[in-house]
Amino acid sequence: MATRWDPFQEMDRLFGSVLTNRASSSLPMDLFRSGDHYVLAVDLPGVDPGTIDVSVEDRTLTIRAERTPRSSEAQWLLRERATGTFARQLTVGRGLALDKIEASYADGVLTLTIPVSEEAKPRKIEIAHAGSRGEITTGADAG
Template structure:
């Protein structure tokens, strides 16, 4: 075994172990050790969200919400998907993004894969009422962008409540 075998390549960066030309046989114990390290890394790296059976968190796809002039812009990362695989709904100030990511190869053709496939749904509560008939969406390079204009007749949500100081007894 060489010192190179002991270096934990990619454990924190999710990059694959580099394929070096080996002159000595691979130890089954070393293989088991690497697989156990990968298993623990996969489990403990999911604390940002609840891991699912597919290996991604329940908050997939990743979204970004930016309050723009007169409304809201929501962007969702959907790599490897087309617009025909995605459905976008708006109802009662809730934006729903759902779809299905399909495998490109069959199980018989695929030897090894770290990619995840299947149905997904992401429900996003909007911070204000929007004009649903003026919502626009575009899909480019695996990123879905949705522009949601604020409704002019929307009532102001929430009310500031003054806090009174404590009165002496």
Template sequence: MTLPMRRRPGPFAEPLADFDTFFDRMSRMLESAPSPSAGELPWAPLADLHETDDAYIVTVELPGVAADDIDVALADRELTVTAAYGEREETGVLRRGTRRTGRCEYRTLLPTEVRGDDITAGLSDGVLRVTVPKAKTATPRHIEITTGE
């Protein structure tokens, strides 16, 4: 007859103990981090980035935002679009609100050098379209080899 054997505690006795420890540490770290109050952090609007042969085209959905409330900036190769959604004043009691308000921000790092002076932006039907022309790259040229004669 075989008797049950008592296992000795060892490093493999609790395979998930390391995960529990990790999650406990992460929870404590996140709880100790300063939490911003509601509305301080910008949220990201829906956006697309397309590349053509000579430009990058960024389209950002900003329904209900006036052109005066939108800012487009380029620093080095980082394009930033910020906008402010204001709260609409309505009469009566708000029973349910799901529309976002506050500041939104879209950032993207463009893969190549661009011509910052030639950027165009237009707003139509709540969609912002930013066209960023690419910089002209050096064209390869043939170099003739001469002999020492």
């Protein structure tokens, strides 16, 4: 009995497994704004909290962590969870207080809270106007 071999199907299978492995070894994250700060949540399941490193240099935020392999003497039947060092870098824009980032790690999720800088927050600008004698007064002085 002859079998049919489709080279495109085989290539699709190979590329699919490569992309699946690449996606599983990345650091998936969510980013949202809540009031006057941004929240970045990064999935780091199975990572030793002592290996997590968060740093900021200029406008680059770097997150680095390590997942160590379980016993190498085990007879693996399936091994999909990647091990080793993982890193992700984000270029952040101006208007953030990068010196006031707060970080916490719970339930396999690293959460960074990044406040908006005071200079970037919206504010009211008072308008000066001329008084009856040609004097300029501010809105606070006007009565």
